[in-house]
Amino acid sequence: MSTRQTWDSTSYQRDTGFVSTYGSDVLSWLEPKTDERILDLGCGDGVLTKEIAEAGAHVVGVDASESFIETAKAQGLDARVVDAHDLPFDAEFDAVFSNAAMHWMLEPHKVIAGVRRSLKPGGRFVAEFGGFGNVAAIVTAMQAVGAEMGGDTSLASPWFFPTVDQYRAMLEGDGFQVEEITTFYRPTPLPTGMRSWLKVMRTPFFDQFGTRSDEALDKVEQALRPAMCDHQGQWIADYVRLRFRAVLD
Numbered sequence: 001m002s003t004r005q006t007w008d009s010t011s012y013q014r015d016t017g018f019v020s021t022y023g024s025d026v027l028s029w030l031e032p033k034t035d036e037r038i039l040d041l042g043c044g045d046g047v048l049t050k051e052i053a054e055a056g057a058h059v060v061g062v063d064a065s066e067s068f069i070e071t072a073k074a075q076g077l078d079a080r081v082v083d084a085h086d087l088p089f090d091a092e093f094d095a096v097f098s099n100a101a102m103h104w105m106l107e108p109h110k111v112i113a114g115v116r117r118s119l120k121p122g123g124r125f126v127a128e129f130g131g132f133g134n135v136a137a138i139v140t141a142m143q144a145v146g147a148e149m150g151g152d153t154s155l156a157s158p159w160f161f162p163t164v165d166q167y168r169a170m171l172e173g174d175g176f177q178v179e180e181i182t183t184f185y186r187p188t189p190l191p192t193g194m195r196s197w198l199k200v201m202r203t204p205f206f207d208q209f210g211t212r213s214d215e216a217l218d219k220v221e222q223a224l225r226p227a228m229c230d231h232q233g234q235w236i237a238d239y240v241r242l243r244f245r246a247v248l249d
């Protein structure tokens, strides 16, 4: 994912540990089988790649982040640094899987075309990522603070969060038959709070304020607290998921 910001695999694991936890659910839509060849697109630190391998499949994990790929390789996985917009595979996989990564891939037509090329005839594409309205309150708060402090508000939301209709049309337009596609709200506890999430996920937005970056963080956190921090001090983010299973016609 060439557009993804630079990740530190350790802080990502610590501050967003929920990403792979929830990923086990979408794995049930993949149903990996023994000896299948599966591509894990945007595999991150490889937690789900490993689960797929443990199901008996031969899995290749790809991610644009070197830090993530190093972590995945350290677990003995076949993991490679690859830009998802430029997949180098040709009719090699029975399935392509992706969790919590495709919202970082800002040229979705290129990604879908690459997935199609990577799949064997009849192959399946199963994925979950941010759907329309994902983290809307968080983005709105960042945009408001960005405008107030004279910053670049476009840095608040660099993601692709399509509707079901929009993404179905893209898949069908590239030769996929969509078997199932759905969107749902997933209120998501943030293990280390909103501030850490903001720092990890939107470093470029806050860095633009230089010595005032803490002030920007304070303002965004304060704006969100009444709606997103519960009576026990637990922060809960407004996640919306889009999930689908499609097969090549």
Ligand code: BEZ
Pocket: 100, 103, 129, 130, 134, 135, 159, 201, 239
């Ligand atoms: C997500 O998994 O939905 C997500 C992660 C980081 C930023 C925005 C959305």
